[in-house]
Amino acid sequence: MTAKKLLILPGDGIGQEVMVQVRRIIDWMGKKRNISFDITEGLIGGSAYDVHGTPLADETLADAMSADAVLLGAVGGPKWDDLPFDKKPERGLLKIRKEMGLFANLRPATVFDALVDASTLKADVVQGLDIMIVRELTGGLYFGQPRGIETLPNGERKGVNTLTYTTSEIQRIGRAAFDLARKRNKKLCSVDKANVLECTVLWREEMIKLQQTEYQDVELTHMYVDNAAMQLVRNPKQFDVMVTENMFGDILSDCAAMLTGSLGMLPSASLGAADANGNRKALYEPVHGSAPDIQGKDIANPLATILSFSMCLRYSFNMDAEADMIENAVKAVLKGGLRTADIMAPGKAKVSTSVMGESIIREL
Amino acid sequence: MTAKKLLILPGDGIGQEVMVQVRRIIDWMGKKRNISFDITEGLIGGSAYDVHGTPLADETLADAMSADAVLLGAVGGPKWDDLPFDKKPERGLLKIRKEMGLFANLRPATVFDALVDASTLKADVVQGLDIMIVRELTGGLYFGQPRGIETLPNGERKGVNTLTYTTSEIQRIGRAAFDLARKRNKKLCSVDKANVLECTVLWREEMIKLQQTEYQDVELTHMYVDNAAMQLVRNPKQFDVMVTENMFGDILSDCAAMLTGSLGMLPSASLGAADANGNRKALYEPVHGSAPDIQGKDIANPLATILSFSMCLRYSFNMDAEADMIENAVKAVLKGGLRTADIMAPGKAKVSTSVMGESIIREL
Ligand SMILES: CC(C)[C@H](C(=O)O)[C@@H](O)C(=O)O
Ligand SMILES: CC(C)[C@H](C(=O)O)[C@@H](O)C(=O)O
Numbered sequence: 001m002t003a004k005k006l007l008i009l010p011g012d013g014i015g016q017e018v019m020v021q022v023r024r025i026i027d028w029m030g031k032k033r034n035i036s037f038d039i040t041e042g043l044i045g046g047s048a049y050d051v052h053g054t055p056l057a058d059e060t061l062a063d064a065m066s067a068d069a070v071l072l073g074a075v076g077g078p079k080w081d082d083l084p085f086d087k088k089p090e091r092g093l094l095k096i097r098k099e100m101g102l103f104a105n106l107r108p109a110t111v112f113d114a115l116v117d118a119s120t121l122k123a124d125v126v127q128g129l130d131i132m133i134v135r136e137l138t139g140g141l142y143f144g145q146p147r148g149i150e151t152l153p154n155g156e157r158k159g160v161n162t163l164t165y166t167t168s169e170i171q172r173i174g175r176a177a178f179d180l181a182r183k184r185n186k187k188l189c190s191v192d193k194a195n196v197l198e199c200t201v202l203w204r205e206e207m208i209k210l211q212q213t214e215y216q217d218v219e220l221t222h223m224y225v226d227n228a229a230m231q232l233v234r235n236p237k238q239f240d241v242m243v244t245e246n247m248f249g250d251i252l253s254d255c256a257a258m259l260t261g262s263l264g265m266l267p268s269a270s271l272g273a274a275d276a277n278g279n280r281k282a283l284y285e286p287v288h289g290s291a292p293d294i295q296g297k298d299i300a301n302p303l304a305t306i307l308s309f310s311m312c313l314r315y316s317f318n319m320d321a322e323a324d325m326i327e328n329a330v331k332a333v334l335k336g337g338l339r340t341a342d343i344m345a346p347g348k349a350k351v352s353t354s355v356m357g358e359s360i361i362r363e364l
Numbered sequence: 365m366t367a368k369k370l371l372i373l374p375g376d377g378i379g380q381e382v383m384v385q386v387r388r389i390i391d392w393m394g395k396k397r398n399i400s401f402d403i404t405e406g407l408i409g410g411s412a413y414d415v416h417g418t419p420l421a422d423e424t425l426a427d428a429m430s431a432d433a434v435l436l437g438a439v440g441g442p443k444w445d446d447l448p449f450d451k452k453p454e455r456g457l458l459k460i461r462k463e464m465g466l467f468a469n470l471r472p473a474t475v476f477d478a479l480v481d482a483s484t485l486k487a488d489v490v491q492g493l494d495i496m497i498v499r500e501l502t503g504g505l506y507f508g509q510p511r512g513i514e515t516l517p518n519g520e521r522k523g524v525n526t527l528t529y530t531t532s533e534i535q536r537i538g539r540a541a542f543d544l545a546r547k548r549n550k551k552l553c554s555v556d557k558a559n560v561l562e563c564t565v566l567w568r569e570e571m572i573k574l575q576q577t578e579y580q581d582v583e584l585t586h587m588y589v590d591n592a593a594m595q596l597v598r599n600p601k602q603f604d605v606m607v608t609e610n611m612f613g614d615i616l617s618d619c620a621a622m623l624t625g626s627l628g629m630l631p632s633a634s635l636g637a638a639d640a641n642g643n644r645k646a647l648y649e650p651v652h653g654s655a656p657d658i659q660g661k662d663i664a665n666p667l668a669t670i671l672s673f674s675m676c677l678r679y680s681f682n683m684d685a686e687a688d689m690i691e692n693a694v695k696a697v698l699k700g701g702l703r704t705a706d707i708m709a710p711g712k713a714k715v716s717t718s719v720m721g722e723s724i725i726r727e728l
Binding site: 076085088090094120121122125141142144147148149152156157158159160161162163164165166167168193195196197198199200201202203225226227229230231232233234235247248250251252253254255257258259263 | 458
């Protein structure tokens with residue numbers, strides 16, 4: 001078997017230091033499991049701008065296009081806040097998503113038993129929570145044309161962005177979500193604002209058609225986005241898989257992530273379409289951001305990035321055994337009482353980023 | 365003093381029955397406080413469609429335009445789900461907001477001490493919560509052109525909505541929010557997605573300009589909408605006044621409302637621009653919807669509508685004394701242990717819609 005090509009993009013802020021812990025796991029896999037990867041490391045976001053004058057250089061994008069998977073840390077920070085719109089760190093992230101065609105963003109919101117008290121919600125509301133939000137990632141308001149700011153004849157300025165989806169864009173994200181629902185509890189909730197936005201009327205129509213023609217074994221429900229935000233707070237366990245457009249998905253997945261109280265624990269996957277061999281382009285990244293305020297202090301939680309790597313092993317490399325081992329190691333370490341600062345609780349042992357990484361290796 | 369003109373639009377679902385309880389308070393004001401109103405009642409939403417074939421008849425809109433204030437119940441229900449897009453109950457609500465120019469939607473999220481346990485969040489996270497969300501209500505994705513669904517040459521369909529704001533639209537909602545912040549804790553958080561959407565880059569620029577030129581005494585902060593959804597769940601008490609565009613405001617205000625755990629308690633006000641005499645068009649409505657599933661059962665919570673009426677007395681009619689009386693009556697009744705089904709808790713007395721209304725009158 002030729003080694004899988006993995007592109008690692010630590011990015012900005014704590015991205016660097018959490019990725020170091022993943023590298024330790026990769027080393028361990030080489031030594032103990034005899035699995036090696038063909039690894040390239042690259043720059044994205046502000047750190048790419050500092051070197052290349054752009055948040056995503058063409059070479060890096062080319063590396064991403066030829067990789068079997070990309071593992072990303074996080075982008076952004078106050079250092080680059082005043083850059084023009086199209087140089088900002090975020091543009092690098094949006095560009096790599098778009099160019100790689102990563103239309104399906106999978107964002108789990110799960111509560112680890114050992115961390116149920118980290119939530120601001122009452123334990124019975126979130127215990128055992130296990131939601132998967134499927135967010136459309138390459139369409140909608142994020143990429144719609146026309147966009148920009150223009151000056152009107154009367155001297156006023158006007159800002160414009162466009163929310164737009166075609167039927168084929170809706171169908172492919174719909175299928176990704178239905179396929180996932182099929183592997184879980186066969187319940188899919190599609191979130192829209194079909195009482196106000198025609199674009200999401202089309203969304204709803206296409207979801208209904210898909211269910212009727214290809215996914216009759218999956219139960220499809222619909223919810224308006226405002227109600228979905230409410231229901232996530234009121235009773236999140238009513239949901240299994242949710243599917244929604246890009247902007248709604250950005251908001252709802254962050255809301256859902258925070259229900260768990262431990263953002264530092266949540267991985268995500270962004271997937272493209274499958275090719276003839278069933279391979280899909282893929283990028284894995286933690287849900288948390290670059291947290292520049294705690295950068296370099298060795299206190300960031302590396303577990304979300306480690307779990308993103310385990311998602312990568314599972315979804316892109318078919319290494320379920322190794323993915324299971326990593327996930328079990330994470331659970332065991334938490335059960336043993338180790339906590340980074342963000343998930344620290346009375347009676348537990350506070351550890352640094354590096355000690356947390358070390359403990360995972362020891363557990364493995 | 366000539367009687368104030370009040371248009372009452374009970375709407376659909378529980379709208380009718382909760383409004384009956386407001387009428388009792390109005391009667392009480394006539395008898396005990398010698399205050400009478402010039403009241404017209406009208407139809408909106410599905411019940412207007414059933415009679416007029418449209419969710420908002422021209423006569424009703426004319427009544428609204430000439431009223432000193434409008435009090436609305438709620439619109440919508442499964443009965444009208446299959447109507448064409450432009451006949452749906454919601455169109456009536458959107459049309460009255462737009463035609464009356466009600467660009468500033470004030471949505472408080474407050475936790476009554478007696479109801480702190482109704483929240484799914486831990487008591488210490490929400491106790492004393494008192495946020496005001498100022499949502500832009502007549503622009504953005506809700507009304508932007510172009511909009512609709514078109515068929516492309518290749519047979520696919522494409523849905524489009526447009527997010528657009530002009531500088532003057534941003535300034536007027538900004539001023540409304542800054543004015544409110546000035547009356548409260550002088551802290552305003554403007555929510556946008558300026559790292560992705562140019563339209564909200566303009567939003568942020570205009571908010572900054574307003575602060576620098578007219579509101580230097582108010583502290584202005586900015587937050588991305590995804591982070592705002594997180595922070596509302598993580599630590600809602602960090603906020604005082606928030607201002608945001610229409611669609612974000614729809615989502616965030618419902619999320620914030622649910623933090624309180626008692627949607628049946630939350631009023632809202634939608635205000636237009638002040639005329640030369642300082643009068644502004646205004647519509648008051650509860651945050652909850654028409655709840656068709658419990659319609660006619662005499663179990664709906666009338667307090668949100670009663671509190672909307674008290675907001676009306678305060679903001680439109682300068683009747684602060686009466687508004688205070690109503691709000692104190694609500695607090696007293698809750699303290700006395702009466703609860704409608706939606707806010708019922710162990711050890712409290714469960715009462716019907718009508719008994720709740722009666723108890724408020726008795727307390728008054
Ligand atoms: C950084 C930003 C552009 C990005 C987004 O809005 O998609 C982030 O919030 C996310 O959710 O991955
Ligand atoms: C009913 C609907 C059109 C409305 C809106 O989206 O504005 C409602 O959700 C609200 O928030 O008042």
